[in-house]
Amino acid sequence: MPAFLEVQNLVKSFGTNTVVKGVNFAFDKGEFISLLGPSGCGKTTILRMIAGFERPTSGAIRVDGEDITHLKPNQRKLGMVFQAYALFPNMTVGENIAFGLKIAGMPADQRRARVDEMLKLIGLPGFEKRYPYEMSGGQQQRVALARAIAPKPRLLLLDEPLSALDAKIRVSLREEIRAIQRDLGITTVFVTHDQEEAMSISDRIVVMNAGNIEQLGAAHDIYNRPETRFVATFVGQLNTLPTGVIPGISGERAIRPELISLAPRPETDLTLTGIIADLHFLGSVQRLRVDVGGTLINIDTFNNQTAPLHRGDTVTLHLAQKDLLILGA
Amino acid sequence: MSASNAKRRIPWDSLAVFPFVLFAVMFLFLPTLSLLGAAFTDRAGNFTFENIAGLFTDQIMAAYWISIRVSGASAILGALCGLAITLAIIRGKLPAGLRSAVMTFSGVASNFAGVPLAFAFIATLGRLGLATIVIRTLFGFDIYRQGGFNLFSFWGLTLTYLYFQIPLMMLTIAPAIDGLKKEWNEAAQTLGASTWQFWRYIGFPILWPSVLGTLSLLFANAFGAIATAWALTGSNLNIVTVLLYNQIRGDALQNPGLGAALAVGMILITSLANVIYLAVAARAERWMK
Amino acid sequence: MKSQKFWAWFVFALGAAYFIIPLAATFEFSLRMRRGEYSFDAYASVFSDPQFAASFTYSVLVGLFTIVVGILVVVPAVYFVRLRMPWLRPFMEFVTLLPLVIPALVLVYGYIRLYGSSSLIPFTGSVLGTDILLTCAYVTLAMPYMYRAVDNGMRTIDIGTLTEAAQIMGANQLQIIGKIILPNILVAILSGAFLTFAIVIGEFTIASLLNRPAFGPYLVGIGTNRAYEPAALAIISFIITWGAMGMINVLGRFAPRTSARTD
Numbered sequence: 001m002p003a004f005l006e007v008q009n010l011v012k013s014f015g016t017n018t019v020v021k022g023v024n025f026a027f028d029k030g031e032f033i034s035l036l037g038p039s040g041c042g043k044t045t046i047l048r049m050i051a052g053f054e055r056p057t058s059g060a061i062r063v064d065g066e067d068i069t070h071l072k073p074n075q076r077k078l079g080m081v082f083q084a085y086a087l088f089p090n091m092t093v094g095e096n097i098a099f100g101l102k103i104a105g106m107p108a109d110q111r112r113a114r115v116d117e118m119l120k121l122i123g124l125p126g127f128e129k130r131y132p133y134e135m136s137g138g139q140q141q142r143v144a145l146a147r148a149i150a151p152k153p154r155l156l157l158l159d160e161p162l163s164a165l166d167a168k169i170r171v172s173l174r175e176e177i178r179a180i181q182r183d184l185g186i187t188t189v190f191v192t193h194d195q196e197e198a199m200s201i202s203d204r205i206v207v208m209n210a211g212n213i214e215q216l217g218a219a220h221d222i223y224n225r226p227e228t229r230f231v232a233t234f235v236g237q238l239n240t241l242p243t244g245v246i247p248g249i250s251g252e253r254a255i256r257p258e259l260i261s262l263a264p265r266p267e268t269d270l271t272l273t274g275i276i277a278d279l280h281f282l283g284s285v286q287r288l289r290v291d292v293g294g295t296l297i298n299i300d301t302f303n304n305q306t307a308p309l310h311r312g313d314t315v316t317l318h319l320a321q322k323d324l325l326i327l328g329a
Numbered sequence: 330m331s332a333s334n335a336k337r338r339i340p341w342d343s344l345a346v347f348p349f350v351l352f353a354v355m356f357l358f359l360p361t362l363s364l365l366g367a368a369f370t371d372r373a374g375n376f377t378f379e380n381i382a383g384l385f386t387d388q389i390m391a392a393y394w395i396s397i398r399v400s401g402a403s404a405i406l407g408a409l410c411g412l413a414i415t416l417a418i419i420r421g422k423l424p425a426g427l428r429s430a431v432m433t434f435s436g437v438a439s440n441f442a443g444v445p446l447a448f449a450f451i452a453t454l455g456r457l458g459l460a461t462i463v464i465r466t467l468f469g470f471d472i473y474r475q476g477g478f479n480l481f482s483f484w485g486l487t488l489t490y491l492y493f494q495i496p497l498m499m500l501t502i503a504p505a506i507d508g509l510k511k512e513w514n515e516a517a518q519t520l521g522a523s524t525w526q527f528w529r530y531i532g533f534p535i536l537w538p539s540v541l542g543t544l545s546l547l548f549a550n551a552f553g554a555i556a557t558a559w560a561l562t563g564s565n566l567n568i569v570t571v572l573l574y575n576q577i578r579g580d581a582l583q584n585p586g587l588g589a590a591l592a593v594g595m596i597l598i599t600s601l602a603n604v605i606y607l608a609v610a611a612r613a614e615r616w617m618k
Numbered sequence: 619m620k621s622q623k624f625w626a627w628f629v630f631a632l633g634a635a636y637f638i639i640p641l642a643a644t645f646e647f648s649l650r651m652r653r654g655e656y657s658f659d660a661y662a663s664v665f666s667d668p669q670f671a672a673s674f675t676y677s678v679l680v681g682l683f684t685i686v687v688g689i690l691v692v693v694p695a696v697y698f699v700r701l702r703m704p705w706l707r708p709f710m711e712f713v714t715l716l717p718l719v720i721p722a723l724v725l726v727y728g729y730i731r732l733y734g735s736s737s738l739i740p741f742t743g744s745v746l747g748t749d750i751l752l753t754c755a756y757v758t759l760a761m762p763y764m765y766r767a768v769d770n771g772m773r774t775i776d777i778g779t780l781t782e783a784a785q786i787m788g789a790n791q792l793q794i795i796g797k798i799i800l801p802n803i804l805v806a807i808l809s810g811a812f813l814t815f816a817i818v819i820g821e822f823t824i825a826s827l828l829n830r831p832a833f834g835p836y837l838v839g840i841g842t843n844r845a846y847e848p849a850a851l852a853i854i855s856f857i858i859t860w861g862a863m864g865m866i867n868v869l870g871r872f873a874p875r876t877s878a879r880t881d
Contacts, residue, residue: 345694353716433863447841495633570721
């Protein structure tokens with residue numbers, strides 16, 4: 001089966017500054033894809049080129065076999081959700097959702113039915129007469145989502161749709177977005193700088209840095225088998241251990257904080273001794289910073305009710321050689 | 330409570346606002362009320378509707394009518410041209426430096442009213458004005474004799490008023506245009522809307538209350554103007570400000586009560602323009618915070 | 619996209635032509651006093667006219683007094699209303715809207731009726747009184763602009779927090795206004811002042827009806843008697859207005875900025 005969304009050798013330069021440096025990827029119909037990276041890595045520029053707001057310097061974008069590289073944004077049949085909601089303030093919720101349908105020439109009674117259906121889908125039935133300013137940020141963003149998917153677009157583009165929201169709503173809305181996406185089977189490209197967000201909802205993640213793809217894969221692969229030093233450090237927490245920290249191993253190694261424990265496990269085959277320099281109680285998890293011969297190592301352990309730890313305690317760290325990562329370039 | 334504790338705190342707050350209130354009363358409220366009173370008083374000091382009734386003569390009605398037409402035409406044309414130019418500058422991808430230059434010029438031009446403006450237009454479009462002569466020599470067309478143009482007429486005055494009306498529109502509407510978010514346009518585009526459809530359903534409806542508010546401001550601005558008209562046409566053009574000016578100078582209507590009624594009529598018309606605006610703005614405010 | 623840019627330039631060019639041609643034509647006309655060649659004779663004639671100097675000086679003086687009185691009336695009122703009496707704000711907004719709605723001609727008619735020589739407060743009974751009345755009329759006329767400039771300035775610097783901070787450090791009311799508020803809104807006040815100046819300097823209606831020898835009535839007199847001097851005077855007036863507006867622009871660069879700006 002040919003890819004549904006395909007990007008080939010995509011390059012974008014603004015003057016002498018090249019922000020996207022020859023990007024290739026191909027995804028199947030119905031996939032949820034995240035473009036993840038720090039600000040300025042080119043992820044938003046790629047999304048805006050897919051949407052048609054930026055013209056690629058070179059390269060091609062294909063959706064369902066059709067080359068859309070040179071189409072105008074209003075000919076591409078895509079849905080987009082923006083960071084700042086971007087609901088039309090002069091229209092009610094119902095009018096906002098119906099806008100794309102009206103432009104497409106759908107008759108009024110069918111529009112009304114579709115709006116009702118959409119409002120039910122986003123859990124805001126009966127809100128069609130409200131104006132955007134009368135709603136919370138989370139509600140507005142759900143309406144923006146409904147507006148984007150009401151005309152049944154080929155592709156849904158989400159440009160950091162959660163970053164303007166409170167932490168709690170951010171988590172619940174991202175789960176909702178994922179559920180709706182799965183329901184409708186709509187191919188979705190999600191841009192974010194938040195690695196937790198990307199890992200929690202994506203089928204596959206494109207990790208980007210400085211205009212290039214660093215790694216492309218499922219969340220599990222990216223977290224457990226980072227291919228580059230950038231991916232290893234950008235995605236999740238990581239301890240880097242210089243030569244000499246682990247006896248008998250020369251060269252730098254890295255390890256995730258949760259793979260170090262204070263008690264031996266069946267697979268652990270290495271031990272280190274250190275002093276607790278700092279500890280943060282985070283509820284279910286306790287984060288320790290242990291000084292091992294001058295190197296500070298972060299450790300996440302589960303909360304132990306019976307034997308509380310204190311600063312200055314000497315502890316033994318257990319880790320497995322197979323969990324050690326060798327960071328590439 | 331002992332007497333020594335009763336030393337009152339100086340009421341700074343009220344004292345600070347007092348001059349402002351005094352000014353409002355002495356130089357805005359009382360003069361207006363006094364004219365209102367005079368409009369309904371006869372020479373003997375009795376209440377009367379005769380002054381108001383006296384307004385309904387051909388001369389006075391014609392004066393009001395020309396004033397309303399000049400103000401309406403210069404406000405509407407000024408608003409349209411000002412909107413077009415501001416849109417071109419802000420949304421038309423013109424060089425960034427152009428904007429601040431144009432806005433500074435607008436600040437100057439919107440204040441370049443009154444007598445000097447009349448002089449400038451006489452030098453340009455008067456019978457001996459540069460533009461008049463250039464058009465005659467280049468195209469062999471006399472805008473006065475063949476074009477039926479006259480600077481000292483309705484269209485001449487409207488064209489002149491546009492010189493401060495357009496910049497005033499530009500200055501007041503620019504912030505509203507800046508308030509149109511880029512994302513609204515992009516969202517409309519992804520939903521299939523053309524540029525025209527964006528303006529038809531989103532851009533203009535959002536700008537509309539601001540446009541209308543400025544329109545009422547422009548109307549009042551032109552309606553009360555006299556210096557330009559006076560320097561341009563002397564007492565040739567029978568607009569209501571010139572009529573009132575002559576009345577104040579030398580009791581041209583030979584009836585002080587009638588003069589007051591004329592003034593009250595002017596306030597009524599400019600207030601009406603504002604009330605219409607407020608009514609429409611209130612309707613639009615359903616979607617504004 | 620190409621055509622959009624074309625139309626933008628087209629509209630801009632039309633507008634520019636409308637605004638520049640009268641200025642160019644007036645300037646050209648002002649140079650034509652001497653037959654057969656361009657000269658600055660019209661300007662020389664204007665500057666050598668003692669009436670020009672007298673009326674211009676008079677208007678500048680009235681303008682300065684207007685600015686001072688305007689500041690004294692508006693600044694304390696805006697400050698205390700913002701700080702302590704927010705319920706008065708709608709009243710202030712209404713009052714400062716009135717001069718834009720009621721024509722100046724109507725207001726001056728009211729003044730002449732109210733403050734005539736036989737009234738309770740006979741402003742027009744003496745020259746000094748008339749000058750004071752003229753100044754007050756101009757303060758009223760410029761009030762909307764002065765109010766908005768000062769109000770914007772105070773909103774930008776968040777006077778509430780500044781005042782509380784100063785009070786905690788032990789400053790009294792006068793020190794707060796003089797040493798903290800005024801320096802911070804100086805740019806806003808000066809902007810209002812230059813705008814006031816631009817409005818007052820060539821004002822015709824009120825000055826002429828109060829029979830004061832101001833620059834505006836002088837201009838009208840020249841307009842009816844001379845041919846080339848009016849054009850020269852129009853150019854001079856334009857330069858003065860440009861100067862006042864240019865000062866506002868330059869001052870804007872020194873305006874205090876805070877991150878708390880929400881507009």
